Amino acid sequence: MSRQRTQPVEPPAWRFWWLSLLLFALGTLLIGRLVLIQAIDKDHGAGFLKKQGAMRAVRLAEIPAYRGLITDRRGDPLAVSTPVVSLWANPQHLRDSDLLALANALGFARDALEAKLERYADKQFMYLARSQTPDQARRVLDLGIVGVRSQREYRRFYPAGEVTSQVVGLTNTDERGVSGLEKHLDAELFGRPGKKRYLKDLHGDAIRDIGVVTEARHGTEIALSIDLRLQTLQHRELQRAMIATGAKAGAAVTIDAWTGEILAMTNHPVFNPNSRADFNAEAARNRVMTDVIEPGSTVKPLLLVAALEGGAFTIDTLIDTSPGRMRVNGKMLSDPRNYGEISVSRVIEKSSQVGVTKISQAVGHEPLLEVYRRFGFGVKSAVGFPGERAGLVPNRERWADIEKATLAFGYGLTTTPLQLAQAYAVFANQGLRVPLTLLKRSANEHLHSERVIAAEIAEQVLTVLERVTGEHGTATRARVAGFSVGGKTGTVHKVGAQGYIDDQYLALFVGIAPMNEPRYVTAIMVDQPLGNDYGGGAAAAPIYARITEGVLRLRNATPRMEVSREMRLASLGAEQ
Amino acid sequence: MFRVQREPAIATALLMLCLVSAIAVVYSSHSCRRFYGALQDLEIERWRAQAHYSRLLLEQSTLASPHRVLGIAKDELGMRAPSIDAIRVVVE
Numbered sequence: 001m002s003r004q005r006t007q008p009v010e011p012p013a014w015r016f017w018w019l020s021l022l023l024f025a026l027g028t029l030l031i032g033r034l035v036l037i038q039a040i041d042k043d044h045g046a047g048f049l050k051k052q053g054a055m056r057a058v059r060l061a062e063i064p065a066y067r068g069l070i071t072d073r074r075g076d077p078l079a080v081s082t083p084v085v086s087l088w089a090n091p092q093h094l095r096d097s098d099l100l101a102l103a104n105a106l107g108f109a110r111d112a113l114e115a116k117l118e119r120y121a122d123k124q125f126m127y128l129a130r131s132q133t134p135d136q137a138r139r140v141l142d143l144g145i146v147g148v149r150s151q152r153e154y155r156r157f158y159p160a161g162e163v164t165s166q167v168v169g170l171t172n173t174d175e176r177g178v179s180g181l182e183k184h185l186d187a188e189l190f191g192r193p194g195k196k197r198y199l200k201d202l203h204g205d206a207i208r209d210i211g212v213v214t215e216a217r218h219g220t221e222i223a224l225s226i227d228l229r230l231q232t233l234q235h236r237e238l239q240r241a242m243i244a245t246g247a248k249a250g251a252a253v254t255i256d257a258w259t260g261e262i263l264a265m266t267n268h269p270v271f272n273p274n275s276r277a278d279f280n281a282e283a284a285r286n287r288v289m290t291d292v293i294e295p296g297s298t299v300k301p302l303l304l305v306a307a308l309e310g311g312a313f314t315i316d317t318l319i320d321t322s323p324g325r326m327r328v329n330g331k332m333l334s335d336p337r338n339y340g341e342i343s344v345s346r347v348i349e350k351s352s353q354v355g356v357t358k359i360s361q362a363v364g365h366e367p368l369l370e371v372y373r374r375f376g377f378g379v380k381s382a383v384g385f386p387g388e389r390a391g392l393v394p395n396r397e398r399w400a401d402i403e404k405a406t407l408a409f410g411y412g413l414t415t416t417p418l419q420l421a422q423a424y425a426v427f428a429n430q431g432l433r434v435p436l437t438l439l440k441r442s443a444n445e446h447l448h449s450e451r452v453i454a455a456e457i458a459e460q461v462l463t464v465l466e467r468v469t470g471e472h473g474t475a476t477r478a479r480v481a482g483f484s485v486g487g488k489t490g491t492v493h494k495v496g497a498q499g500y501i502d503d504q505y506l507a508l509f510v511g512i513a514p515m516n517e518p519r520y521v522t523a524i525m526v527d528q529p530l531g532n533d534y535g536g537g538a539a540a541a542p543i544y545a546r547i548t549e550g551v552l553r554l555r556n557a558t559p560r561m562e563v564s565r566e567m568r569l570a571s572l573g574a575e576q
Numbered sequence: 577m578f579r580v581q582r583e584p585a586i587a588t589a590l591l592m593l594c595l596v597s598a599i600a601v602v603y604s605s606h607s608c609r610r611f612y613g614a615l616q617d618l619e620i621e622r623w624r625a626q627a628h629y630s631r632l633l634l635e636q637s638t639l640a641s642p643h644r645v646l647g648i649a650k651d652e653l654g655m656r657a658p659s660i661d662a663i664r665v666v667v668e
Contacts, residue, residue: 077637082630134627159637232642482660559663
């Protein structure tokens with residue numbers, strides 16, 4: 001037995017071979033599976049597994065980018081994006097025991113929060129509070145309540161409020177521009193959010209960031225040509241006048257004729273851009289550019305251009321306007337009284353219908369239409385504002401005599417208030433037209449100006465425009481103390497369903513100042529002023545005067561005073 | 577003879593290179609993570625600074641709004657725009 005025990009039992013040879021084969025087969029199976037997963041990578045291979053893993057743990061998060069700042073020409077902010085925090089919760093993870101603390105921190109009633117939770121009971125996402133300041137949000141987040149998270153966002157604020165509301169425009173909740181310059185300049189202003197990858201745990205909280213996928217690109221800062229001081233002044237004067245005249249609407253625009261920059265542009269009615277509840281489309285319209293009007297007498301200086309260019313007239317040529325009325329195609333055109341024989345200059349000063357008709361009959365309608373087009377009527381300005389209108393300069397085969405006459409009075413064609421200002425800027429800029437802009441131009445920027453009329457003709461038109469605000473003119477109320485100004489009034493019957501309405505007017509004034517160094521052009525439109533002061537000279541010219549007084553003071557124009565030289569000599573004499 | 581001596585030398589050199597590059601990978605991924613962490617901190621700091629800046633900007637423009645300046649100048653300080661008679665132009 002003992003011998004048998006010590007005698008090793010020789011296992012059968014087949015056992016060894018079977019075992020070896022089995023182990024080898026298992027090894028091959030494992031390696032084969034590995035090869036299948038790693039190298040061949042078919043349906044449930046490495047790619048699939050990686051994806052499944054990432055789906056469970058890796059998340060993409062947005063890196064917020066801010067929208068560019070809009071400032072005025074001096075750097076005062078007009079639209080600012082400020083960081084805010086929106087708080088949200090996953091209703092599945094909120095615990096009942098935390099609700100009271102959460103409701104208190106948010107300033108909700110507990111019942112209200114519970115009611116909200118009820119509604120979102122089967123959801124994974126629920127906003128608790130949107131657009132909170134970072135400090136407010138921190139108070140809630142510091143409680144460390146499970147299931148409450150934050151999301152960084154930006155919100156747009158408009159510090160100047162209603163003063164710049166129509167020009168600057170608005171953005172939507174996604175911070176994309178929907179109106180005004182916010183829309184026009186959206187591509188530059190928009191901040192493109194970036195993306196980053198992070199690992200999350202079971203509760204969805206970020207454990208660590210893996211890396212940036214795309215960089216966030218912040219919006220660029222844009223300086224406008226608007227001067228907020230002038231804008232505020234213009235806004236104040238326009239609102240004041242709107243209340244005084246009881247007008248339905250109004251618009252004003254001031255441009256720097258030398259650089260083509262729009263310095264101020266305001267409208268009535270207004271809205272508060274910081275409150276979305278206040279929004280109404282009527283008040284959001286930038287009437288300076290989106291409303292087309294018949295310009296009325298304000299285009300008479302352009303008839304003067306056509307007359308002077310024709311060579312048959314000078315500003316001193318005499319026109320016989322007696323007996324103060326004339327009949328064209330059966331329609332009676334009349335002046336307030338019989339002016340008798342007056343010069344071309346006086347015809348414009350007095351805005352004489354008879355005189356204008358006689359000049360326009362001599363000039364013909366075609367040269368006049370050509371002048372209108374040259375001055376930019378019927379074509380959008382270079383600003384490119386959303387909703388800007390081009391107006392209409394008629395182009396017809398056959399013209400009745402009355403149509404030719406009214407064309408010279410500014411009826412039968414339409415323009416925007418901005419186009420009127422643009423046309424007058426040609427006179428102020430020695431016959432050159434500079435493309436208008438709402439963006440600040442640098443001092444050495446090359447201006448693509450084009451010559452519209454000869455400098456001598458611009459000079460003569462200015463002489464006549466200055467007389468309009470003089471003793472005999474229709475716009476004595478446009479005068480500004482210490483400066484000489486020039487301009488032209490316009491009073492237009494509004495068009496209703498049945499043609500021109502007898503007792504509804506549009507009062508217009510377009511002016512240039514200061515005349516010794518013409519530079520600032522301001523156009524005023526008052527829609528339906530009430531009472532007896534409905535005309536351009538009574539309703540619009542005083543607004544012009546008050547705005548221009550401020551413009552000249554703020555732009556440091558030197559007052560031109562006849563007395564100043566004597567005073568200076570006197571003071572010099574006293575010193576010696 | 578020559579062959580026998582050279583091959584292990586090349587192998588050793590390659591092995592060393594492999595090790596060095598492996599350590600370099602470890603080092604660079606470590607510093608990548610460290611820098612990314614620093615970047616995150618800076619991002620947060622920038623976010624805070626931006627929040628602060630835009631709040632100050634709004635505050636400044638509220639305090640310096642032309643309406644407010646005009647109101648204070650007129651009502652509190654009794655200022656007014658000089659009339660044209662009160663202006664003397666000094667020509668150099």
